[in-house]
Amino acid sequence: MYYHLIGKQSNKVKNVVERGLVKRFAESIRDAHPLFIDEQVGKQSRYGENIAPSTFPRVFDFGTVHGLNLPNKGLIHGEQVYQYERPLLVNEVLYCYTVIDGYDEKQGKNGLMGFLKIKRYGEDAHEKVVFMEESTIIITETVRKAMQI
Amino acid sequence: MQESLETILEPVTRMDLIKYSGASGDFNPIHTIDEEAEKAGLPGIIAHGMWTMGNLSKLFTPYYDQGFIQGFQIRFSGMVFLQDVITLKAELNEAKVDYLDFNVKALNQNEKVVLKGKVRFAKYR
Numbered sequence A: 001m002y003y004h005l006i007g008k009q010s011n012k013v014k015n016v017v018e019r020g021l022v023k024r025f026a027e028s029i030r031d032a033h034p035l036f037i038d039e040q041v042g043k044q045s046r047y048g049e050n051i052a053p054s055t056f057p058r059v060f061d062f063g064t065v066h067g068l069n070l071p072n073k074g075l076i077h078g079e080q081v082y083q084y085e086r087p088l089l090v091n092e093v094l095y096c097y098t099v100i101d102g103y104d105e106k107q108g109k110n111g112l113m114g115f116l117k118i119k120r121y122g123e124d125a126h127e128k129v130v131f132m133e134e135s136t137i138i139i140t141e142t143v144r145k146a147m148q149i
Numbered sequence B: 001m002q003e004s005l006e007t008i009l010e011p012v013t014r015m016d017l018i019k020y021s022g023a024s025g026d027f028n029p030i031h032t033i034d035e036e037a038e039k040a041g042l043p044g045i046i047a048h049g050m051w052t053m054g055n056l057s058k059l060f061t062p063y064y065d066q067g068f069i070q071g072f073q074i075r076f077s078g079m080v081f082l083q084d085v086i087t088l089k090a091e092l093n094e095a096k097v098d099y100l101d102f103n104v105k106a107l108n109q110n111e112k113v114v115l116k117g118k119v120r121f122a123k124y125r
Helices: A019-028 A039-044 A141-147 B014-024 B034-039 B049-057
Strands: A013-016 A076-084 A093-108 A111-123 A129-139 B004-008 B067-076 B087-095 B099-107 B113-123
Touching: A019 B014, A019 B049, A076 B049, A111 A141, B014 B049, B049 B067, B049 B087, B049 B099, B049 B113, B067 B099
Parallel strands: none
Antiparallel strands: A013 A093, A076 A129, A076 B067, A093 A111, A111 A129, B004 B087, B067 B113, B087 B099, B099 B113
């Protein structure tokens, strides 16, 4: 049901790696390491600044793909991938967007399952990709029926 | 850097998941509200898969002076419930000049694998 969206891309959205959000995020995954939250440690590190945990891009706004209507309940997160050129620095600006990378359907024991692959990118000011994340979302038959598609 | 990294988390609490919801912006109520989890056919609220994946990354945080997580690939295979005691593990699979490849996983107190995957830790020269 999402075949027609393959290859579609969102607008780019400017995001800032906010210091307060990095601290809160690091604490929420019980990883309040000084490299993430202590300014002095960040300055003296090889990065010259605090960095963000590797799964931090969850907090970014990756824009809107027109026509992509996902229910806010009942989806299953099957897989997640991150690829980094380098760690993200606190206070840096990233331009983030979404690409629908793939969609496929398979018959499973609980009916027809949809597998949606969504890639999300973060670029620097020179349009160089700094990180990519890829999520595989599983849409079950129950959810499909609830969506009346 | 050691070839085998491991840590055991304190039992999962509702407050952990409330904090992660707020910090990540993922407010799917099956992670925080009992009634919503039950409506979804679950025996109780479950942790965000990304909460567990995020926790796993901390095995590598102490080594960020030597390198960084360049690749991080996870398949979610089981649910994490309140009071579960999760063990996080990373085992070196291959060592190259430029990077170290680890197999990683998280298990609950019954030794069931709840997530599994790979980390490529790029090394600075």
